[in-house]
Amino acid sequence: MGTGTLTIDLDALAANWRALDRLSADSVETAAVVKADGYGLGAGRVAKALAAAGARRFFVAVAEEGAAVRNALGPGPEICVFSGHMAGDTEMLHDLQLTPMLNSVEQLTRHVESLPGHPFGIQLDSGMNRLGMEPAEWASVAELALSLSPRLLMSHLACADEPDHAANARQLAAFREMTDGLDVPRSLGATGGILLGPDYHFDLTRPGIGLYGGLPFEAASAVVCLSLPVIQTRELAAGETVGYGCTWRADAPARIATVSGGYADGLIRAMGPRARLYFGDTPCPVAGRVSMDLITVDVSHLDEIPAALDILCPAQGVDALAEAAGTIGYEILTSLGARYERRFIGG
Structure with missing residues (x-):
């Protein structure tokens, strides 16, 4: 995948x-x-x-x-x-x-x-x-x-x-x-x-x-989930940096997961500092900048190495992700890229 x-x-x-x-x-x-x-x-x-x-x-x-x-x-x-x-x-x-x-x-x-x-x-x-x-x-x-x-x-x-x-x-x-x-x-x-x-x-x-599933209809049922596969994980020593511009620095030993997805897939670059990905119900912060095809995520606190992380899920809907990116749910939805495998359920 x-x-x-x-x-x-x-x-x-x-x-x-x-x-x-x-x-x-x-x-x-x-x-x-x-x-x-x-x-x-x-x-x-x-x-x-x-x-x-x-x-x-x-x-x-x-x-x-x-x-x-x-x-x-x-x-x-x-x-x-x-x-x-x-x-x-x-x-x-x-x-x-x-x-x-x-x-x-x-x-x-x-x-x-x-x-x-x-x-x-x-x-x-x-x-x-x-x-x-x-x-x-x-x-x-x-x-x-x-x-x-x-x-x-x-x-x-x-x-x-x-x-x-x-x-x-x-x-x-x-x-x-x-x-x-x-x-x-x-x-x-x-x-x-x-x-x-x-x-x-x-x-x-x-x-x-x-x-x-977007605002202003607060009672809406969630329609989309987006799961991103983990390509690689690596262990960082305290003081090492991650990604373009070296904008994220490990304060302590850390584990970083790199997932497949980026701004070419509609995951807007501006969301980087505030966005979270989820392993089940556990939030994992983005570490550094969102790049074209990849996002690096701090998974140091997880008990296991994840095979995938979710960026749209019950814990984080389109409007919550949009808020992290400083935009609106409409832009998140309509920007979702063609590279994703689209899986329809129900209907």
Whole structure:
């Protein structure tokens, strides 16, 4: 075993979807966001497990991501594309039956001219200033767009993971102002929006990070474990150093384990000084810098030489590891490298 083993629990993934579905208000459809290759876990396997749990609408970032999802699910489930109808997307949108979430008058024009009658939705900018039509732009084309029966009107919250942030109420009011009274399904809440309560649920919620075990869904079941094999151990005398820059020095005789994994595998270099790996429930501190392919770990306190150490496990989930790296769980998940052996359980 030369690479790490990334274990993905599809039953936990499905349980998280069902839990978020229960938290969504009655009569609200719960979709699933599977962009970035299913948050790094494999969009095809993830989508199939979520479809089996009951999801019928899926969201990806760009049209190219829709291919793996459509291949996994076959015809039927709706696959929506956040980036809308970009230049060059027409054939793929048509052939894979993808639903673009149009973001501008330019995209609306492109879609109507190149794929007349093809389903679409519209993304509105309620204050995030990222994607979507701003209120004035929407007002200028709303009559035309609505006459073509869009599948969905959606917007995205900037601060939903901070329940008390004033931006949430401002965006809710802006979204309502643009859409109240229109006979079109609406969507505002992703994982954080679901947790904000029914006012943010509208007709469809679209959880993402919460499905994969990440915050702000604190009740989520852990979906991933990552075990890294130990390549070599060595005994150090007091005063010897480890790794690039000689940044770690043994205060006393020490045993160092070198594991297979590094920043080329998504184990971010910045996590080095604060990260832990685990042997069962026992934490083992990183010794020195995370390098491209290797991490050195102080295992002096273990009673045995480990064959492998875990960096994602029940004792240290994606958000705890992200905190050590000064980042967010999303980045940890979506950075998990291609060299790992992916092992799916459940589903």
